[in-house]
Amino acid sequence: MSINRRVFLGSAAAVSASLAAPMVARAQAAANVVVVGGGAGGATAARYIAQSSNGAINVTLIEPSRAYYTCFFSNLYLGGFREFDSLGHTYGALASDYGINVVHDWATGVDRDAKTVSLAGGGAVPYDRLVLSPGIDFIEDSVPGWSTASQNVMPHAYKGGSQTELLKAQVMNMREGGTFAMIAPPNPYRCPPGPYERVSMVAHTLKEVNPTAKILIVDPKEGFSKQGLFEDGWERHYAGMIERIGPDFGAGNVSVDPNAMTVDIDGQVETVDVCNVIPAQRAGNIAFAAGITDGNWAPVSAYDLSSTMDENIHVLGDAAAQGAMPKSGFSANSQAKVAANAIVAALTGSTAFPARFSNTCWSLIDTNDGIKVGATYEASDEGIVSTGGFVSQVDETAETREETYRESLGWYDAITEDMFG
Amino acid sequence: MMWRAILTFGFVCVMGASSPAFSQGDPAQGEALFRPCAACHMIGDGAVSRVGPHLNALIGRPVGALPDYRYSPVLQDAGAEGALWDETALDRFLESPRDYFPGTRMAYRGMRDAQERLDLIAYMISEGGLADGEVTASEGETDPEIAAILEIAGDPAYGQYLSSECTACHRPSGGDDIPSIAGLAPSAFIHGIVAYRNGSREHGVMNTVAARLGDEEIAALAAYFEGVE
Numbered sequence: 001m002s003i004n005r006r007v008f009l010g011s012a013a014a015v016s017a018s019l020a021a022p023m024v025a026r027a028q029a030a031a032n033v034v035v036v037g038g039g040a041g042g043a044t045a046a047r048y049i050a051q052s053s054n055g056a057i058n059v060t061l062i063e064p065s066r067a068y069y070t071c072f073f074s075n076l077y078l079g080g081f082r083e084f085d086s087l088g089h090t091y092g093a094l095a096s097d098y099g100i101n102v103v104h105d106w107a108t109g110v111d112r113d114a115k116t117v118s119l120a121g122g123g124a125v126p127y128d129r130l131v132l133s134p135g136i137d138f139i140e141d142s143v144p145g146w147s148t149a150s151q152n153v154m155p156h157a158y159k160g161g162s163q164t165e166l167l168k169a170q171v172m173n174m175r176e177g178g179t180f181a182m183i184a185p186p187n188p189y190r191c192p193p194g195p196y197e198r199v200s201m202v203a204h205t206l207k208e209v210n211p212t213a214k215i216l217i218v219d220p221k222e223g224f225s226k227q228g229l230f231e232d233g234w235e236r237h238y239a240g241m242i243e244r245i246g247p248d249f250g251a252g253n254v255s256v257d258p259n260a261m262t263v264d265i266d267g268q269v270e271t272v273d274v275c276n277v278i279p280a281q282r283a284g285n286i287a288f289a290a291g292i293t294d295g296n297w298a299p300v301s302a303y304d305l306s307s308t309m310d311e312n313i314h315v316l317g318d319a320a321a322q323g324a325m326p327k328s329g330f331s332a333n334s335q336a337k338v339a340a341n342a343i344v345a346a347l348t349g350s351t352a353f354p355a356r357f358s359n360t361c362w363s364l365i366d367t368n369d370g371i372k373v374g375a376t377y378e379a380s381d382e383g384i385v386s387t388g389g390f391v392s393q394v395d396e397t398a399e400t401r402e403e404t405y406r407e408s409l410g411w412y413d414a415i416t417e418d419m420f421g
Numbered sequence: 422m423m424w425r426a427i428l429t430f431g432f433v434c435v436m437g438a439s440s441p442a443f444s445q446g447d448p449a450q451g452e453a454l455f456r457p458c459a460a461c462h463m464i465g466d467g468a469v470s471r472v473g474p475h476l477n478a479l480i481g482r483p484v485g486a487l488p489d490y491r492y493s494p495v496l497q498d499a500g501a502e503g504a505l506w507d508e509t510a511l512d513r514f515l516e517s518p519r520d521y522f523p524g525t526r527m528a529y530r531g532m533r534d535a536q537e538r539l540d541l542i543a544y545m546i547s548e549g550g551l552a553d554g555e556v557t558a559s560e561g562e563t564d565p566e567i568a569a570i571l572e573i574a575g576d577p578a579y580g581q582y583l584s585s586e587c588t589a590c591h592r593p594s595g596g597d598d599i600p601s602i603a604g605l606a607p608s609a610f611i612h613g614i615v616a617y618r619n620g621s622r623e624h625g626v627m628n629t630v631a632a633r634l635g636d637e638e639i640a641a642l643a644a645y646f647e648g649v650e
Contacts, residue, residue, distance in 0.1 A: 048585065330589060337585035353582045356633075358589070360626055376629055388632050390625035399532070403457050406530065407590075407626075410599030414592045 030058040031347040034117050034127040036107040036286055038063030038091060040072075041133030041316030041332035043419040048340035050098040056348045060101040060125055061094065062117065068420075069160035072329040073412050075194065076364060078157075078168050079201030080208070087160060093421035110290035112310055129343050132298070133316040133332060134284025135159065136190050139296070142280030143183055144255035145264075153258040154275040157198075158190065170274045171202055177212040178273030181263050183254060184219040185278045188297075190318045190327045192225035193373070195278055197363040200230065203238040204366055216272065217244040218265055220252045225326075226363060226373055232394050233365030283319035297321035302379035303355050304342035305335050314339045323383025324375075331359045333415055338379075355379040362408035368398070370405030445536075451544025454537055457529070459622045461600060463612070464549040467564070471609045472600050473527065476545055481552030482506050495524040506552075511545075512538050528597055566619065570611050573640035580645025583638055586630065593649065604650055607643035614639050 035046045038061055046061040053059075069087045076082040094100040106120035110132075116124035138156065140147055146154060157167040171180065180202055184195045199215055206213040215238075224230075234242050245251045250266025256275060263270045282288075282296035292298050292307040298315040299308045300322050307313040316339060317332030325331045338355045345352035360374030375389030392404065455464070461473035468475040474490040485492040485500030492500075499522065504510070514521040515538050517531040532538050591602045602610065616622040617631035618639075634642070 052581075333589055334586070337582075341582055351578065353579060356583075356586065358586055358630060360590075372625065374626055374629060376633055378633075388629050390629050392625070399454070399457060402530070406528075406598040410592075410596055411590045413596065414588065414590045414599065417592055418588050 030056055031128045032058050032060070032126055033129045033131065033343060033347070034125050035059065035061045035131040035133065036063075036117065037133035037135060037284070037317075038065070038068055038102075039133060039135055039317065039332065040070075040329035040415065040419060041318075041336045042131065043068075043091070043094065044333045044336035045131050045133065045314075045316060045340050045343075046100050047094055047098055047419065047421055048337055049344055050094075050100050052340065052350070053344045053348055055099070057344065058101070059099075060103060060127075061091070062103045062105060062107045062119070062125070063091065064104060064106050065161070066090065066104055069164065070329065070412075070416065071158065071160040071164075071194075072191065074157070074160050074164040075198045075201045077164060078171065078198060079204045079364065081201070081364065081367075084165060084168075087164075089416055089420045091420065097421050107286050108289065110286065110313070112290065112313070115312065128312070128347060130290075130313045131316060131336075131339060131343070132284075132287055132290065132292075132313060132319065133336070134286045134319050136281040136318045136327075137284050138279040139282050140279075142186075143277050145258065146183075146256050146277045146279060150258040150277075153261075154256060154277045156278055157276060158185075158194075158278050158281075167274075167276060171205055172209065174206075174210060174213060174273045176210055177214075178210070179214045179216055179270070180206065180274045181216045181218065181270070181272040181276065183256065183263070183275070183277045183279075184217055184221065184224070186220045186280050188327060189278070189281045191361070192326050192328075193230075193361050193363045196224055196226070196230045197365075198276070199242060200233065200238075200363070200365045203234070203241055206241070207238060213241070215242045216263075216270065217242065218251045218254050218263060219244055219246055220254070222247060225361070226371055226391065228394060229371045229392055230363075230365065233369060233371075237366040237369070281318075283315075287315060287319050294321070302381075302384040305339040306342075314343065321383075323377075323380075324386050325357060325359055325377055325384050326361065328359055328361055329415065330361065330411075331357070333418060334358055357384060360411070362404065362411065364405055364408070368402040368405050370401055370403075370408055372404050372408070446539035446541070446543025448540070448544040448547040450537070450540035451542070452548070454532070454541045455544055455548075456623055458541075459616075460624060460627075461527075464545060468549070469608070469612060471613050472602075472605070477549040478552045479506050479549055480508060480511065480542075480546055484510075493522070493524055493526045495522045508542055511542055515541065528600055564615070567608075567611055567615050570615065570636045570639050570643075571608065573636060575607075575637075575640030575642070575644030577641065577645045577648060579638070580641035580643070583634075583642050584645050587642070587646075590626070602646055605643075605646050607640075607647050610643040610646055611639055614642070 033049050035042045046059050049057055050059045067088045067090055077084050091102045095102045107117050108120050109118040116126050118124045155163045155167045157163040253266040255264045263272055283293055283298050287293050287298040292309045298319050300315050300320045302323055305314045307315055316335045318327040334357045341353055344350050357377035360372055362372045364370050371392035373391040375386045377384045378387050462476050464476040468477050470490040474487050483500045484504040485496035515532050518525050518527050518529055590599050593603050594601050614631050617627040
C-alpha cells in the first residue's frame with residue numbers, strides 16, 4: 001500500500017475546484033461546513049475536513065486576514081530570534097490543494113434557525129455544520145483606563161500581526177534606562193506561559209540594546225505557568241532587571257493612564273516608558289453573536305467540541321470552555337482534528353474515532369535555553385481531562401535546553417504546515 | 422560478561438594506534454550524554470537501525486556501511502572512498518556533524534565540549550563495542566513487547582486518525598529539528614514507540630504521548646506511516 005498524500009489530495013482538490021462554482025448548486029450534492037477563523041483551530045479543521053471527506057463536504061473558511069501572523073512565536077520576534085515575515089502565512093494552498101473556499105471577510109452573525117453565517121461584506125453563507133474558532137477578544141474594562149482605543153499607545157500584542165510589530169518598535173526605541181511594564185492577565189487566558197516568555201524575550205533584547213533598562217510585571221495572579229523555570233532563568237540571564245509585583249502587593253487593583261504613561265498599582269503611581277497591557281480575555285465576538293456563550297466562553301462537549309447549546313456548532317481553541325486543556329495554538333490544532341473527525345463522520349457516515357488530545361507549550365528564556373510543559377488529554381462527561389503530562393526541570397543540562405529549543409523550531413514548522421498545507 | 426573483557430582488550434589496542442586523549446573519556450558520563458542520541462539511535466544488545474543507524478561496533482566500521490540502513494548520500498560517498506569511523510573522525514563529526522559531513526540528514530547540531538565528546542565516545546565503545554568486537558546487531562530474540570505488536574494487522578484508517586497527534590510536530594518530509602516519521606518501516610516505528618512507552622528512551626513529549634498508546638494503536642500507526650511517502 002502506498003499513499004502519496006500530495007498527489008492524492010491534489011487530484012481531489014482539482015475535482016473540488018471544478019465543482020466549486022457556483023457554490024449554491026453544489027450545496028445540494030455536498031454537505032456544507034463553514035469555518036469561522038483561520039488560525040490554529042480553524043485552518044486545521046478546514047484542512048482536515050476537506051482532506052478526509054474527499055470532496056463529499058464543501059468547506060468554506062471565513063477569515064478577514066489574507067496573511068495570517070501567528071501569535072505563537074511572536075515573542076521570539078520580540079527577542080530578535082525570528083524575522084517578522086517568518087510568522088506570516090497565507091491561505092493559497094488551502095484553496096488550491098484542498099479545494100477550500102476561502103472567503104476574506106468578517107463573519108458578523110449566525111442565524112442558528114436558518115443555519116447561515118452573515119458576512120460584513122453582505123450576504124450569508126449556509127452551513128450544515130459550523131465551526132467557530134475565533135480566538136480571543138478583550139474584556140474592555142478589565143484594566144481601568146485601557147481600551148482597544150488605546151492599543152496604539154499601550155499595545156496588547158496578544159493577537160499576532162501589527163500589534164507585535166508596534167511593541168517591538170516601542171522596545172527598540174525606549175529611552176536608555178527606561179521601564180518596560182507589563183500588565184499580565186488574570187486566568188484563564190491565551191497561552192499561559194506567553195507573558196513570561198515575552199518578558200524573557202524583551203529582557204534579551206534590552207540586555208543587548210539598553211542594558212540599564214528595567215522590566216516591571218504587574219500580575220494579578222498568585223503564580224504562573226512554569227514559574228520556577230522562568231524565575232531560575234531570569235536569575236541566570238537577566239539578574240536585577242526584572243521585578244514582578246503580585247496580588248499581595250496590590251497588583252489585583254491596577255489601572256493605567258495611556259496619556260500620562262502611568263500605571264497605578266493600588267494607589268502607587270509609576271511612570272513607565274513602554275506599557276504592554278494584556279487585558280482579561282473572553283471568547284471572540286462571533287461566539288457571543290451566535291448566542292452560545294456562558295460567561296466569557298463557549299461551553300462545549302469534550303467528545304466532539306460541539307456547543308452545549310447547539311449541536312450543529314463546534315467551538316475550537318481559545319474561545320471554548322472545554323475543561324483541562326490550556327488555551328494554546330497546539331490545543332486548538334489538537335481539538336480541530338477531533339472535531340473534524342466527528343463532523344466528517346456525522347455528515348458522510350465515515351468512522352468516528354474516540355477523542356484524544358495533546359498539548360505542548362515551549363518557551364524560550366534566552367539563547368538556546370528552551371523549556372516546555374505538556375500533557376495528553378481525553379474526553380469525559382465532565383469535560384476534557386488530563387491523562388498524563390511532563391514539564392522541564394530546573395537542573396537540566398545546557399544540551400537538553402538547546403534540544404528543547406530546537407524541538408520548538410521543528411514544531412513551528414510542522415504545525416504551520418499542518419494548518420496551512 | 423565475556424565480551425566486555427574482549428572489548429577492553431580491543432579498546433587498548435585501538436588506543437595504542439590512536440590519540441591517547443581518547444582514553445580520558447568517562448563512559449558513565451557518556452551514558453547520560455547519549456540520551457538525546459537515543460531519540461534516533463540504538464546501541465547495545467539487540468540494537469537495530471531505526472531513524473538513525475544502530476551504533477554497535479561503530480569504531481573501526483567503514484562509514485555508511487550497514488546494509489539495512491539508507492544513509493545520506495554524503496556518508497555513502499565517504500564510505501565508498503574508504504572512510505572509516507575511528508575516534509578522531511567520530512570526535513570531529515560529533516563536534517559539528519553538518520560541517521564534517523555536509524548534507525547529513527542527522528538532525529543533531531553538535532557537541533562543543535571536547536571532554537563531553539570524549540565521554541560520549543567512551544560510552545559508545547563500552548556499550549556498543551568495536552567493529553571487530555563480539556557485539557553484533559539484531560542478535561538475540563525480538564523483545565516480546567515488540568513481537569506482540571508486530572503480530573497485529575494494524576488498521577491504516579485508525580492510524581491515519583491517530584497520526585494527527587503526530588503531525589503537529591512531525592512533518593511529512595524534511596524537518597531539521599524533529600525527524601520525519603513518514604515511510605518508516607513498521608519494525609523501526611514500533612521499536613521507537615515501544616522504547617518511549619516503556620521509558621527506555623527518555624523524552625518528555627514522546628514518553629507522555631506513547632504512554633497511552635495501546636498495542637492496537639501502535640500497530641495502526643505503524644501501518645499508516647509505512648504507507649505515507
